[in-house]
Amino acid sequence: MPIARREVSDVRVIAHVDMDCFYVQVEQRRQPDLRGLPTAVVQYNAWKGGGLIAVGYEARRFGVKRSMRGDEAKKVCPEIHLVQVPVARGKANLNVYRDAGSEVVGILSQRGRCERASIDEVYLDLTDAAETMLAENPPEMLEEINPEALKSHVLGIDKNEKEEGEIARQWICNSDADHRDKLLVCGAIIVGELRMQVLQETEFTCSAGIAHNKMLAKLASGMNKPAQQTVVPFSAVNELLASLPIKKMKQLGGKLGSSLQSDLGVNTVGDLLQFSEEKLQGHYGINTGKWLWNVARGIDGDEVEGRLLPKSHGCGKTFPGPRALKTMTSVERWLNDLCEELSERIQSDMDKNNRVAHTLTLHARVYKTNDSDSLKKFPSKSCPLRYGTMKIQEDALKLFNSGLREFLGSYRAESKGTMNNKWGVTALSVIASKILATSGACSILKYFQGVDPSCSSEGHTNDGIIQATLATSHSGTESCLGGDNTDLPKESSCEETNSNHSKLNLNQDGKRTNKRNNEVSGPILRYFSTQSPSCSSSQHVSHAIIQDTGPSSTPATDGCSGYNQSESQNGTQQGETRLCNSSPSLVQHGQEKQQWNFNVEDIDPSVIGELPPEIQDEVRGWLKPLKHAKTAKRSSNIAQYFLPSRDR
Ligand code: DCP
Numbered sequence: 234m235p236i237a238r239r240e241v242s243d244v245r246v247i248a249h250v251d252m253d254c255f256y257v258q259v260e261q262r263r264q265p266d267l268r269g270l271p272t273a274v275v276q277y278n279a280w281k282g283g284g285l286i287a288v289g290y291e292a293r294r295f296g297v298k299r300s301m302r303g304d305e306a307k308k309v310c311p312e313i314h315l316v317q318v319p320v321a322r323g324k325a326n327l328n329v330y331r332d333a334g335s336e337v338v339g340i341l342s343q344r345g346r347c348e349r350a351s352i353d354e355v356y357l358d359l360t361d362a363a364e365t366m367l368a369e370n371p372p373e374m375l376e377e378i379n380p381e382a383l384k385s386h387v388l389g390i391d392k393n394e395k396e397e398g399e400i401a402r403q404w405i406c407n408s409d410a411d412h413r414d415k416l417l418v419c420g421a422i423i424v425g426e427l428r429m430q431v432l433q434e435t436e437f438t439c440s441a442g443i444a445h446n447k448m449l450a451k452l453a454s455g456m457n458k459p460a461q462q463t464v465v466p467f468s469a470v471n472e473l474l475a476s477l478p479i480k481k482m483k484q485l486g487g488k489l490g491s492s493l494q495s496d497l498g499v500n501t502v503g504d505l506l507q508f509s510e511e512k513l514q515g516h517y518g519i520n521t522g523k524w525l526w527n528v529a530r531g532i533d534g535d536e537v538e539g540r541l542l543p544k545s546h547g548c549g550k551t552f553p554g555p556r557a558l559k560t561m562t563s564v565e566r567w568l569n570d571l572c573e574e575l576s577e578r579i580q581s582d583m584d585k586n587n588r589v590a591h592t593l594t595l596h597a598r599v600y601k602t603n604d605s606d607s608l609k610k611f612p613s614k615s616c617p618l619r620y621g622t623m624k625i626q627e628d629a630l631k632l633f634n635s636g637l638r639e640f641l642g643s644y645r646a647e648s649k650g651t652m653n654n655k656w657g658v659t660a661l662s663v664i665a666s667k668i669l670a671t672s673g674a675c676s677i678l679k680y681f682q683g684v685d686p687s688c689s690s691e692g693h694t695n696d697g698i699i700q701a702t703l704a705t706s707h708s709g710t711e712s713c714l715g716g717d718n719t720d721l722p723k724e725s726s727c728e729e730t731n732s733n734h735s736k737l738n739l740n741q742d743g744k745r746t747n748k749r750n751n752e753v754s755g756p757i758l759r760y761f762s763t764q765s766p767s768c769s770s771s772q773h774v775s776h777a778i779i780q781d782t783g784p785s786s787t788p789a790t791d792g793c794s795g796y797n798q799s800e801s802q803n804g805t806q807q808g809e810t811r812l813c814n815s816s817p818s819l820v821q822h823g824q825e826k827q828q829w830n831f832n833v834e835d836i837d838p839s840v841i842g843e844l845p846p847e848i849q850d851e852v853r854g855w856l857k858p859l860k861h862a863k864t865a866k867r868s869s870n871i872a873q874y875f876l877p878s879r880d881r
Contacts, residue, residue: 271313337439
């Protein structure tokens with residue numbers, strides 16, 4: 234249910250920027266020959282030509298729609314180019330689109346607080362930038378006005394048979410306008426500039442809505458597409474909402490909107506105006522009633538959250554109809570693939586953004602055959618997230634088994650590969666959430682993310698051992714998974730198995746622990762041996778060895794937790810402790826043998842320059858070359874860009 238937020242009293246300038254036919258634009262940038270041609274992006278599943286998930290504007294002119302399959306699209310537009318979504322691990326791989334979205338966010342965030350709302354949508358709070366412009370360069374004094382701002386669609390302005398451009402010019406240059414409208418004018422100019430910059434630097438066009446709040450800005454951004462912007466002055470709000478179908482309003486497309494239609498006879502947002510706040514609250518509760526009352530008046534106190542990065546990472550896959558998974562082997566196989574992708578993504582997030590995900594959640598859609606209780610849903614399950622592909626895979630499988638047990642009640646599993654006739658899985662997804670920034674670094678270990686015990690924002694230090702920005706206690710996992718597993722397939726054994734990353738392994742007794750025997754020689758050893766950072770004084774680091782990690786010879790004792798159960802809540806270390814493998818980790822075995830493990834890939838290249846010169850080259854040699862973002866320059870008018878010519 235929507236919740237009414239505190240009203241924001243100050244006048245704000247909010248923009249909602251939405252990329253045009255986003256996946257198509259990304260594909261057209263990858264294959265410039267497709268520019269100007271009718272193009273659509275289809276799901277990798279080739280049944281009937283695949284389902285269309287993005288349709289270019291040239292193809293829309295032929296009547297091609299997103300609801301169509303490729304074969305149908307070809308019927309209405311024989312010359313359409315269908316591009317398949319990239320595939321990895323047997324499912325769509327959206328990384329190329331996510332990365333393209335990030336490029337855009339990087340540009341848009343330069344002018345104000347920026348909230349990444351989806352893969353191709355952003356909210357901007359441009360209030361400060363607009364106030365500054367109004368104070369320093371008021372629009373009516375500008376000699377030249379941004380051409381994109383001049384093409385703005387301004388709602389509620391009497392057109393009087395004038396050209397749209399002329400209307401916008403008059404609106405922009407109106408020195409008698411009130412403060413609110415003048416701020417919106419500045420917002421429109423800033424957004425015009427930003428859209429041009431996005432086009433020049435990324436080759437993508439976008440559309441935007443500019444208003445005093447998020448709700449109105451979002452409504453406006455879709456009104457004139459592609460490559461245009463729409464402004465909602467305060468005076469235009471009532472007229473805009475009066476005829477707006479209730480289901481078109483964000484959060485009213487579902488049950489609440491249907492209830493308003495059937496119970497109160499509300500068909501447009503304007504129809505809501507006839508109901509008092511009390512009446513709406515009587516029907517829908519205090520908060521939702523208040524929210525509806527506000528919506529009817531175009532009031533929305535929702536703030537733009539300063540968030541450039543996604544709140545969570547998720548990987549999912551559906552298995553409709555005959556493709557439903559009916560063996561534990563197939564469930565495990567798909568979970569492994571999904572978890573592998575999730576692991577890569579959270580690892581990359583940690584590497585790039587110093588953020589750590591803390592919660593792993595498994596959702597599944599499962600049906601029971603011969604089920605009278607068909608409404609019962611498979612319960613979603615969560616547990617603390619442990620880094621490392623195998624750990625995530627292992628935990629996700631436990632979560633699935635736990636959910637399945639609960640879902641099926643008294644259930645005895647068939648042996649792993651056996652086709653069961655009791656259940657089928659039609660969707661699986663794994664989500665990493667509660668993503669928090671790690672703290673800064675403050676010792677030699679700062680060169681290797683998150684390793685310094687005394688620097689960890691969340692870790693409990695104990696004898697210099699980091700607890701967990703990365704690892705989580707097993708007790709949490711157990712409580713989430715619940716029960717014993719005797720009636721389910723045995724979980725895979727819990728080895729402290731690492732990924733294939735190379736590790737720098739500092740070993741107290743100096744013995745080589747690597748498989749490939751890639752001993753690091755040279756000054757790096759001396760460097761590390763003389764640095765006993767803010768770790769415990771009990772750690773005497775004397776040698777460094779590059780280790781190509783494989784399964785450890787000393788598996789964790791239970792459940793593969795970050796810590797074994799002998800570790801107390803206050804962090805007292807009594808036995809063997811392991812941290813997750815894909816992060817810099819410390820392995821302490823008893824009190825005799827201590828090892829510091831670092832993933833070479835966790836080394837932040839930007840800190841190499843801070844290392845002593847004699848070891849810089851050596852460390853550089855371990856790292857992969859950095860990728861450089863593509864910044865193609867193109868200067869053009871946004872509207873021209875959409876003309877059908879292919880020669881630009
Ligand atoms: N998308 C998807 N599956 C859907 C809807 C969208 O995979 N059912 C993807 C493809 C789209 C992208 O998300 O390119 C953004 O979705 P939008 O709804 O914003 O639509 P487009 O950007 O494609 O077109 P428009 O210009 O109408 O916004």
